[in-house]
Amino acid sequence: MPADFDVIIIGGGVIGLACAHALSADRSVLLVEQHDLFGSETSSRNSEVIHAGLYYPPGSLKESLCIEGRKRLYAFCEQYDVPHRKTGKLIVAPSADHPALDHLEQKARGLNIPTERLSREEISEREPNVRAEAALFSPETGILDSHTYMLRLQQEAERQGALLMKRTRYLRGKAENGLWHISLQTSDGEFRVTSERMINAAGLHSHDVAKRSGADTSLFPRLHYCRGHYFTYNGKSPFNHLIYPLPEKDLAGLGIHATLDLGGQVRFGPDTEFMSDHSRVYEVSPTLKTKFCRAISSYFPNVDVSQLQPAYAGIRPKLSGPGESTQDFVIFRDNRAEAASLLHLLGIESPGLTSSLALADKITARLSTET
Numbered sequence: 001m002p003a004d005f006d007v008i009i010i011g012g013g014v015i016g017l018a019c020a021h022a023l024s025a026d027r028s029v030l031l032v033e034q035h036d037l038f039g040s041e042t043s044s045r046n047s048e049v050i051h052a053g054l055y056y057p058p059g060s061l062k063e064s065l066c067i068e069g070r071k072r073l074y075a076f077c078e079q080y081d082v083p084h085r086k087t088g089k090l091i092v093a094p095s096a097d098h099p100a101l102d103h104l105e106q107k108a109r110g111l112n113i114p115t116e117r118l119s120r121e122e123i124s125e126r127e128p129n130v131r132a133e134a135a136l137f138s139p140e141t142g143i144l145d146s147h148t149y150m151l152r153l154q155q156e157a158e159r160q161g162a163l164l165m166k167r168t169r170y171l172r173g174k175a176e177n178g179l180w181h182i183s184l185q186t187s188d189g190e191f192r193v194t195s196e197r198m199i200n201a202a203g204l205h206s207h208d209v210a211k212r213s214g215a216d217t218s219l220f221p222r223l224h225y226c227r228g229h230y231f232t233y234n235g236k237s238p239f240n241h242l243i244y245p246l247p248e249k250d251l252a253g254l255g256i257h258a259t260l261d262l263g264g265q266v267r268f269g270p271d272t273e274f275m276s277d278h279s280r281v282y283e284v285s286p287t288l289k290t291k292f293c294r295a296i297s298s299y300f301p302n303v304d305v306s307q308l309q310p311a312y313a314g315i316r317p318k319l320s321g322p323g324e325s326t327q328d329f330v331i332f333r334d335n336r337a338e339a340a341s342l343l344h345l346l347g348i349e350s351p352g353l354t355s356s357l358a359l360a361d362k363i364t365a366r367l368s369t370e371t
């Protein structure tokens with residue numbers, strides 16, 4: 001019997017939506033999202049930065065997909081009228097010959113990512129409120145309106161015939177005779193569909209969705225939740241560009257940085273807080289102000305504490321725990337003999353937003369070789 005769909009995608013965050021957009025060009029696609037809105041978990045709780053691709057381990061998916069994804073994303077924003085701006089960013093260092101800054105500069109050169117080394121005087125000219133001895137300017141870094149981006153992915157996927165369902169929860173799936181038999185929970189009750197292939201793009205719930213598909217998740221890399229908080233800074237922006245300190249050890253985070261939104265409002269964050277459980281608590285405690293102030297004042301000495309307001313938090317789905325070296329994105333092919341094709345996307349933390357179109361292309365290519 002033919003399947004109802006060629007592909008079912010579990011999860012309507014930016015990655016699921018980008019996959020639906022790419023795959024619906026020549027396949028029948030069903031995407032299910034449990035919430036009332038697409039992209040209401042990690043995809044709407046981030047810095048909305050289009051990363052240049054400077055930071056990631058050589059040869060990693062994070063590096064290649066970020067660089068390719070950045071180019072694709074700027075082109076997509078132009079084509080589909082998604083508000084965005086190539087703001088450029090400064091990565092600032094406390095000493096003129098800081099080895100970590102030298103390392104980033106060399107890496108950028110090797111990857112053909114344009115950067116410019118700035119002295120203390122040049123920093124003061126461009127950013128009078130920033131104090132640093134040296135900086136690397138990355139002109140390719142930018143910001144985008146991630147909500148409009150996701151809306152355009154949704155609209156284009158639907159225009160190509162994809163069925164995108166909100167308020168629909170994936171309950172379980174069983175592979176039989178080369179097809180996935182899937183149970184979904186909607187407000188009208190439970191119903192079943194069949195699909196030839198399945199993509200697990202469930203973000204923080206990736207391991208839960210895998211279990212519901214019968215996978216042995218003890219074979220998967222362990223999933224750690226790592227929260228990042230943001231504070232907004234009231235009033236006129238003290239900066240003209242995004243300002244980043246040097247990244248944290250083990251790349252747990254990129255350091256508490258200053259980003260601008262498209263309206264010119266500054267926000268600081270995210271910090272890194274590994275969570276002891278998998279609760280999705282997004283509260284931002286005002287007591288974090290002291291920690292934020294200390295970090296920010298290292299490059300913005302005139303920070304006015306009274307202008308910092310708790311804003312929002314996001315949770316990174318990490319495959320590395322505290323103190324462990326950073327892990328790459330994982331595209332895990334479920335190899336159970338009886339299974340129809342199933343790809344689990346694991347650990348899609350930053351730069352997932354920047355990488356989304358390139359990752360979706362990679363998934364499309366993977367599925368094509370399996371036909």
Ligand SMILES: Cc1cc2nc3c(=O)[nH]c(=O)nc-3n(C[C@H](O)[C@H](O)[C@H](O)COP(=O)(O)OP(=O)(O)OC[C@H]3O[C@@H](n4cnc5c(N)ncnc54)[C@H](O)[C@@H]3O)c2cc1C
Nearest residue numbers: 011013014015034043046047049170203314351352353354
């Ligand atoms: C603090 C922070 C800052 C970041 N900053 C940046 C940045 O500046 N630039 C950048 O490139 N990246 C950034 N990222 C990374 C980026 O946000 C993520 O990589 C990206 O949003 C991941 O998207 P996703 O679709 O995989 O996950 P999600 O957005 O979490 O989507 C998964 C979806 O699956 C749904 N789902 C789960 N289980 C089920 C089920 N059983 N049935 C139906 N639906 C289900 C969920 O409801 C959810 O909507 C940041 C991340 C964080 C946390």
